[in-house]
Amino acid sequence: MDTVQSDQGKALVTGGAGFIGSHLAELLLEGGWEVFALDDLSTGSEDNVSHLRDRPDFHLVVDSVLSPAVVNELVYKCDVVYHLAAAVGVRLIVEEPGRTLLTNVEGTENVLEYCSRFGKRVLIASSSEVYGDHREERPLDENARRIYGPTTARRWAYADTKAMDEFLALARHEEKGLDCVIARLFNTVGPRQSGQYGMVIPRFVQSALSGQPLEIHGDGAQTRCFCHVSDIVRALKGLMDSPSTNGQIYNVGSTERVTIRELAERVRAATGSGSDLVYVRYEDAFGYGADEIEMFHRAPAIDKIEAAIGWRPSRDLDWILTDVVEHTRSSASAPVGARASASEPTSSGPDPVRAS
């Protein structure tokens, strides 16, 4: 693989053909980095990076983080590593728990092993899912306890794999001096996000634009905070660029809280749609009760990242909805995903459904 002389160096982005990874690749390229995107295209897509493919400083490597030889070569070649590759759809988690566990734990272990071996700085994309089932409407700081359901409920497998990724990274940091930072991402939205896995905003927007009912699971009182992907990738780069973040965990997300019911109303207003709002029992949508699958409230405390790198989100929910609506309208190839599948264990979408 040919490489070019870049201003900054070489960055490996695992999951670089995914939703967040492709936006991160763009930001890094703008900043003068040469980018290697390692992606098996399982939930990502070549379309996400088709506009970058002709650049000499962008390389898409279609392979798996489960391949030690490939990870070895790429980590050796690159200066920094952003590890975003993961099995992230809850559909995958529920239908293929083994694959989720393997990808998220063994894949991360491979990345950490070679970063540790070659002394490369790595950012691990974790998830707000690690906090588990908090029911109070208060922001979660990085030291909040984790509250999980039983191992028989597969939806918890995802949270556990991300927590294990954090444990593995912290262990290598403490035992081997690995230079690493962990970003716990909360709900992220923006162009290229698929509604296919049930993420609530693309799902609502698709439904509203096609005149289909907006399907709300439960009473819609569950709350989420949505952050635009451009803010998220700016945070990831900021955390990577700041040496003081070594060995630390940071929440990354918006603090603007909205109920899913209000979100549906706002999507209807943003699209000018006359779609009905339809309330569906969890049992009917998923075959599980709310207690088993829903995470009722999830809002980040972001004081730590703000103190470390001065980051706050710059886009509010109105801006995000306008952007997603415009993008969905203009994108002829936007995936449908207007209705969540019964195998998706949560409704309010966010992290949950596309679980991350």
Ligand SMILES: NC(=O)c1ccc[n+]([C@@H]2O[C@H](COP(=O)([O-])OP(=O)(O)OC[C@H]3O[C@@H](n4cnc5c(N)ncnc54)[C@H](O)[C@@H]3O)[C@@H](O)[C@H]2O)c1
């Ligand atoms: N989108 C969110 O709201 C959100 C929230 C919290 C955390 N995250 C985390 O951010 C990261 C990116 O998520 P995303 O939303 O962009 O999802 P995504 O599915 O678009 O990105 C994940 C990428 O990893 C790739 N991948 C999966 N298995 C792989 C393997 N074995 N080898 C190589 N590539 C593989 C997929 O093809 C995909 O391109 C994930 O680690 C996810 O857990 C996302």
